[in-house]
Amino acid sequence: MLPFPGERIYWLDHTEAPPEPSTAAIPRRVDVVVVGGGFTGLSCALHLARSGRTVVLFEAESIGHGASSRNGGMVGPGLHKLGITGLVSTYGETKATAILREGLLALDYLEELVRSERIDCDLALTGRFRGARTPAHYEASARECDWLAKHVGLPTHAVPKSEQRTEIGSDFYCGGTVYERDGGVNPRKLVLGLAARARDAGVAIHNNCAVTRLQPAATGTEVQTDRGTLTAGAVVLATNGYSDGRSRALNRRIVPIETGASAIGPLSPGLMAELTPKARVHGETGRVFMWYRPTPDGRSFIFGGRFGAGGMPLAKRQWAFRRAITRVFPQLHDAPFSHVWSGNIAYTTDHSPHLGHHDGVWLAGGYCGSGVTRSVYFGAKLARRILGQSDAETAFDDLPFAPITLRPLAPMGAAMLARWYQMQDARDLRKRDRQTE
Numbered sequence: 001m002l003p004f005p006g007e008r009i010y011w012l013d014h015t016e017a018p019p020e021p022s023t024a025a026i027p028r029r030v031d032v033v034v035v036g037g038g039f040t041g042l043s044c045a046l047h048l049a050r051s052g053r054t055v056v057l058f059e060a061e062s063i064g065h066g067a068s069s070r071n072g073g074m075v076g077p078g079l080h081k082l083g084i085t086g087l088v089s090t091y092g093e094t095k096a097t098a099i100l101r102e103g104l105l106a107l108d109y110l111e112e113l114v115r116s117e118r119i120d121c122d123l124a125l126t127g128r129f130r131g132a133r134t135p136a137h138y139e140a141s142a143r144e145c146d147w148l149a150k151h152v153g154l155p156t157h158a159v160p161k162s163e164q165r166t167e168i169g170s171d172f173y174c175g176g177t178v179y180e181r182d183g184g185v186n187p188r189k190l191v192l193g194l195a196a197r198a199r200d201a202g203v204a205i206h207n208n209c210a211v212t213r214l215q216p217a218a219t220g221t222e223v224q225t226d227r228g229t230l231t232a233g234a235v236v237l238a239t240n241g242y243s244d245g246r247s248r249a250l251n252r253r254i255v256p257i258e259t260g261a262s263a264i265g266p267l268s269p270g271l272m273a274e275l276t277p278k279a280r281v282h283g284e285t286g287r288v289f290m291w292y293r294p295t296p297d298g299r300s301f302i303f304g305g306r307f308g309a310g311g312m313p314l315a316k317r318q319w320a321f322r323r324a325i326t327r328v329f330p331q332l333h334d335a336p337f338s339h340v341w342s343g344n345i346a347y348t349t350d351h352s353p354h355l356g357h358h359d360g361v362w363l364a365g366g367y368c369g370s371g372v373t374r375s376v377y378f379g380a381k382l383a384r385r386i387l388g389q390s391d392a393e394t395a396f397d398d399l400p401f402a403p404i405t406l407r408p409l410a411p412m413g414a415a416m417l418a419r420w421y422q423m424q425d426a427r428d429l430r431k432r433d434r435q436t437e
């Protein structure tokens with residue numbers, strides 16, 4: 001077996017980071033304090049500052065330390081985790097349609113922001129192929145395509161197994177569906193680009209400075225940080241999967257879940273073209289699934305999922321990744337891993353992201369692993385709500401977001417549920433293989 005690299009994030013090695021400018025002293029009072037320097041916090045801070053507010057952003061580590069530099073960079077309207085059937089049965093057709101349309105608005109917003117702010121981040125909407133693991137999954141996905149085209153206006157189409165090789169160099173799936181509006185970005189470039197624009201707009205960014213305590217004060221909130229205390233008219237929590245007791249209002253409503261990612265490469269141009277003939281990003285059906293995509297330079301592949309997370313020894317993670325990858329691409333049996341890393345996503349009990357005002361602070365998060373497009377959009381929407389601007393509403397505003405009962409036990413419960421889902425997925429595959437024997 002080839003040696004496995006130490007833990008290192010692919011994007012950090014493929015993005016030039018400008019030196020961090022030193023920040024001034026912490027002021028005594030500002031309009032808004034933003035906690036967390038990922039997509040959500042930076043997007044919110046940028047919009048607030050452009051609207052004339054004084055904004056200070058505190059990041060416990062350095063900009064983009066959290067999921068915003070660790071993700072797969074896959075963007076799109078983001079189908080809901082409940083799936084269309086689940087969404088419609090939970091909320092009814094009208095609300096389900098509004099939630100899914102909001103995903104398209106989010107993607108339009110991201111595209112326009114990247115264009116108008118001239119953020120160089122390799123955004124390319126090459127489409128996504130989602131492989132169906134079983135014939136039943138294929139039938140259900142094809143029906144979902146029809147529904148999405150009719151109700152949401154989303155360009156999607158089903159690809160039968162007989163034509164699958166035009167989309168992917170694999171015979172593992174039983175056909176699949178193409179989502180034309182999806183694609184990829186270099187998330188590290190995006191987060192650094194947002195930080196640069198936020199600074200230009202006047203946001204004071206303080207790296208390596210955690211917010212340690214929030215307390216109601218006569219004229220707003222007293223914000224205690226590693227480097228001093230200030231008063232804010234409003235506070236935004238943008239800590240998502242990195243929330244803890246210091247960002248309690250968000251932490252008590254989400255479950256942080258560690259997920260893994262790895263990069264394989266460099267691969268030959270011929271092999272890359274075979275694996276993904278249209279340079280699409282990829283996903284698959286199933287309860288616990290793998291996602292994968294070519295890197296923006298077209299030389300490597302990034303794979304990720306709920307396996308190979310940081311808690312496991314490196315050798316075990318290598319084994320978990322290799323097993324999942326070669327099931328789809330036997331061609332990659334001996335291909336070298338160049339990177340392996342992990343990061344935290346934030347899950348919610350209703351499988352929906354949320355934004356709003358809770359426990360005296362503003363917050364946005366709980367993207368359930370699909371947050372690149374949404375977090376940038378939610379950050380801006382949250383800013384609009386704080387400012388009382390028009391066009392602040394979203395289809396997510398009226399979804400209840402109560403604290404999770406027995407929250408300390410939730411990570412263990414989520415791990416047990418994932419294990420149970422994996423067993424059900426394995427059972428589905430065994431059944432499929434028996435039927436095709």
Ligand SMILES: Cc1cc2nc3c(=O)[nH]c(=O)nc-3n(C[C@H](O)[C@H](O)[C@H](O)COP(=O)(O)OP(=O)(O)OC[C@H]3O[C@@H](n4cnc5c(N)ncnc54)[C@H](O)[C@@H]3O)c2cc1C
Nearest residue numbers: 036038039040060066067068071072074211343370371372
């Ligand atoms: C491995 C992986 C792959 C993923 N792939 C995809 C994908 O392909 N497509 C997709 O749409 N989504 C993906 N996601 C999800 C996506 O990355 C996140 O939803 C998104 O980045 C969330 O951004 P955020 O700004 O809300 O949070 P983060 O980027 O996590 O930022 C939170 C920040 O808060 C800081 N912080 C925490 N506490 C404090 C404090 N007390 N004081 C100051 N700062 C604090 C943290 O240091 C952190 O930097 C993936 C996530 C992971 C982990």
